[in-house]
Amino acid sequence: MTVEAVLRVGPLPISGQKVILRPLTGVEDQLLLEARDNNVSLVLALLNRLARLQDHGTSDIGTHESWDWLATTDLDVLILRLRQAVLGDSIRADVSCGAAGCNQRIDISFGVDEYIAHHIPVLVPEDDRDWSVESAEEPGWFRLLEGQVNHKAGIEGESAGSSTPQPPPTPLNHRSGQKDEVFFRIPTAADQLAVAGLPDPAEALVQRCVRPALLDAGKRLQVETAMESMAPALSNELIGACPECGAEAHIYFDVRDYCLSELRQYAAFIYEDIDILARRYHWTEADILAMPRNRRMIYAELARQEGGQ
Ligand SMILES: [Zn+2]
Structure with missing residues (x-):
């Protein structure tokens, strides 16, 4: 079972550091749900809980180092990798065609691996x-x-x-x-x-x-x-074409906003999970919050099935 495996990221493009992220738990889900904005503070709060430098000896995962020294590019790579680990490689954005009378939905999709590879620092020729x-x-x-x-x-x-x-x-x-x-x-x-x-x-x-x-x-x-x-910015304008009329569509892809919003949506079941698991197994809220997210979701799903529809 690999659900609790740590995620290894790096070397990061700017710092060259290798970072280990431990799996999300309910505590991070709560953090995401209770934060107001998808700002840098939220990213740093998540990293402070989840990340450690690979070459940091034997110190415990989740030590409260500060990550504010990281270049913005590296920070965005870490968010993309976290999102990739939880929700997969494929990212989709869609927008309605702006051409008069068209309004067709335009999908723009790409992979995280590919996206990061396209944003590695390369000097102008x-x-x-x-x-x-x-x-x-x-x-x-x-x-x-x-x-x-x-x-x-x-x-x-x-x-x-x-x-x-x-x-x-x-x-x-x-x-x-x-x-x-x-x-x-x-x-x-x-x-x-x-x-x-x-x-x-x-x-x-x-x-x-x-x-x-x-x-x-x-x-x-x-x-x-x-x-x-x-240090290329990873948040960028993406360009797609309307399948109906061929018009060009521009979508601004904000890495931080997109990935944190998605992770937050995925976190939304934490309260239901706590409720159903506490009833079923009589675990405390703290126990349930501390569980890796994937494991919690499996238990909650079993409890739901058990409870009958
Ligand atoms: Zn169109």
Whole structure:
């Protein structure tokens, strides 16, 4: 029986860390049901309960480490993997066709594996950019360098497998100590928490992760392109075509919102399960909540069958 097997995720694309997630229990179901928003705090609360670093020795699963240092990209990969473990690989989104008088339902479906594979960090091809990146002195920060890279090899930087985001090797025209130097770092969950609820969260994120924050449009675009290629956003616009009229349809796929909403729907039976199991077996609420979700559902199903329709 594999229902209680832990889930191993990683190495994560940005941090390179390997993470072990233990199965969901009723406590996480309650957490999902009682949370108001699908925000970063909820993701961190779930991870604090479920996740541990694989290389963290023998410490107990579920130790209350904080996960706010994780890059947003890594956080989204973890949510997608959790959703995949509970509900399978296939994700479906649908939208009504917006073409006049059509209104046909348009399905867009894809697999989690495939989706994550399409979002691994890949640098913009050398020929298409006039910038490069190197590690700055301050840990976690990068320096944006102007100018085309002249060498050939080694630009397809591999970010996985290391403990910090690595820029591609760039032994090139480094002009240290320049006054107009631009630095940036990859946004983390802590950054997302800090900017949540602000009037302009995207701009606030730039203020935190880019130095100087005020840049001309060209530099700004370079920094944003570099950040996006080193740590791609997993929430994206998906494009589908209407099977009826052929019109293009756009759906914004928000990883966090989609996966947490689904997990919450799936959690909705927790109170019924507690009710039926407490009656049938006289287990306490705490006992039932502590049970892995799959096992609880099997018992509850048996109790329902036993109870007769
Ligand atoms: Zn249509």
